[in-house]
Amino acid sequence: MKMTVRMKIFAMGLLLLIVGNIISLTTQVYTAGLFDQFQREQIDEIYLSASPEEQIEIVKSYFLDKMEMNVLLRASIFLLIGLSFSFWISGVLTHPLKKLVAAIERVAQGDLNVKVPVDTKDEYGKVAQAFNDMTFRLREAEEARRRLVADVAHELRTPLSIMQLKLENYQQAGDHVPPERLLRIHDEVIRMTLLVDDLHVLSLAEAGRLSLDRKQLDLTVHLERIVEDLKHEAEENGLDICLYSKSRPLNVMADARRITQVFFNLLTNSIRYTPRGGKVTVEIEDEVGDGNALFARVSVIDTGIGIPSEHLLHLFDRFYRVDKARSRHTGGTGLGLSIAHHFVKAHGGFIRVASQPDEGTIFTVYLPSGNDN
Ligand SMILES: Nc1ncnc2c1ncn2[C@@H]1O[C@H](COP(=O)(O)OP(=O)(O)OP(=O)(O)O)[C@@H](O)[C@H]1O
Ligand SMILES: [Mg+2]
Numbered sequence: 001m002k003m004t005v006r007m008k009i010f011a012m013g014l015l016l017l018i019v020g021n022i023i024s025l026t027t028q029v030y031t032a033g034l035f036d037q038f039q040r041e042q043i044d045e046i047y048l049s050a051s052p053e054e055q056i057e058i059v060k061s062y063f064l065d066k067m068e069m070n071v072l073l074r075a076s077i078f079l080l081i082g083l084s085f086s087f088w089i090s091g092v093l094t095h096p097l098k099k100l101v102a103a104i105e106r107v108a109q110g111d112l113n114v115k116v117p118v119d120t121k122d123e124y125g126k127v128a129q130a131f132n133d134m135t136f137r138l139r140e141a142e143e144a145r146r147r148l149v150a151d152v153a154h155e156l157r158t159p160l161s162i163m164q165l166k167l168e169n170y171q172q173a174g175d176h177v178p179p180e181r182l183l184r185i186h187d188e189v190i191r192m193t194l195l196v197d198d199l200h201v202l203s204l205a206e207a208g209r210l211s212l213d214r215k216q217l218d219l220t221v222h223l224e225r226i227v228e229d230l231k232h233e234a235e236e237n238g239l240d241i242c243l244y245s246k247s248r249p250l251n252v253m254a255d256a257r258r259i260t261q262v263f264f265n266l267l268t269n270s271i272r273y274t275p276r277g278g279k280v281t282v283e284i285e286d287e288v289g290d291g292n293a294l295f296a297r298v299s300v301i302d303t304g305i306g307i308p309s310e311h312l313l314h315l316f317d318r319f320y321r322v323d324k325a326r327s328r329h330t331g332g333t334g335l336g337l338s339i340a341h342h343f344v345k346a347h348g349g350f351i352r353v354a355s356q357p358d359e360g361t362i363f364t365v366y367l368p369s370g371n372d373n
Helices: 005-042 045-049 052-108 123-173 179-206 219-236 256-272 324-329 336-346
Strands: 215-218 240-245 251-254 279-290 293-302 350-356 360-368
Touching: 005 052, 005 123, 052 123, 123 179, 179 336, 215 219, 215 256, 219 240, 219 251, 219 256, 219 279, 219 293, 251 256, 251 360, 256 279, 256 293, 256 336, 256 360, 336 350, 336 360
Parallel strands: 240 279
Antiparallel strands: 215 251, 279 293, 293 360, 350 360
16 A cells, blocks of 8 residues: 555554553553452451551552562563654654755766655655656756757857858958958858857747737738748749738737747748749638637648658757758758747747648647737
8 A cells, every 4th residue: 555654654653552552451451350369369367357557558569569560561562662663663754865865965966867766655755756857857958058059069160160261361361352252251240140149049938038028919910021021032032922811800919029030930941941933821810729729820831842750850959950961051050940939839839840741841830819818
């Protein structure tokens, strides 16, 4: 049976009470037996011929004599049982704590690879389990931090070394540097600044500390504007871009700037990863139920190169690119979807993706609809 620490202490108290009661009961029975024995053994000529005071003295000394050993024996038994119980309960209380304290000390010294064995299902078992869960989360966070630092270093190292090389060459040549060459370096600096800004906002969003300036927003009007802004870029890439809305106005409580970035990231992906002659479509739908909640649904559909299914699971990870060589060539850093995911999540929504290689991809954004969200 699963016994909690509280139940164990209660059981110990109960057992001591029972033992105490048994001892006092047997004492009563023993004393009653002594009277019978006294009657049989001691009521003789001497007793009967004694004065009442002497009779009381005889009774007293007889009982004291008999009881002395008995009381001593019972008290020792009770003491022994009490001590064993106390010893047992102190073990129950402190033994698991000792292991936990040792593990906590190791964590305090920076060792996150500690695990406390979960031997029981009582309160201590729960504490040990919670402790193991905590160190697991800490290990995960530490791993994420290490990965982030390595990723950032990797992303910044290449452009920085290219820029350094170019600047050194210009310096050694000693000639006048044409502005268009400096412009290329300037572009690279802008790209890196954007990357650092993206990383900053992403780390805020990941930590759940992204500030949102939520206002009532007509999603249809807002998306029409974004599509209009990207029309030129799509046409330059030989793509047709259009928007269908089944409901207008479609109000959501959202931060317009963050929402713009979400759809900007999704649409630039569609434009980037769809070959010439393709099509990018934005479809807006109101009130899609997911359990009890209602969502506005926006799908960004393209007829592009698609994404193999084994990549779908990692698509929203920071710096994740399906085809690293191709993406780098086209200038992607692999932050766009991660940012979109976290921004939508901060609004209480979520993104789903469905894709077929060589046929196209659909990213569907669900945002809580109505004015109460
Ligand atoms: N619509 C799409 N069609 C095909 N592949 C896509 C699409 N959207 C995203 N991907 C794949 O997912 C990867 C991650 O996308 P994400 O937007 O996060 O990064 P990116 O576009 O490479 O860089 P950036 O940080 O500039 O957005 C891309 O590199 C690409 O391989
Ligand atoms: Mg992108």
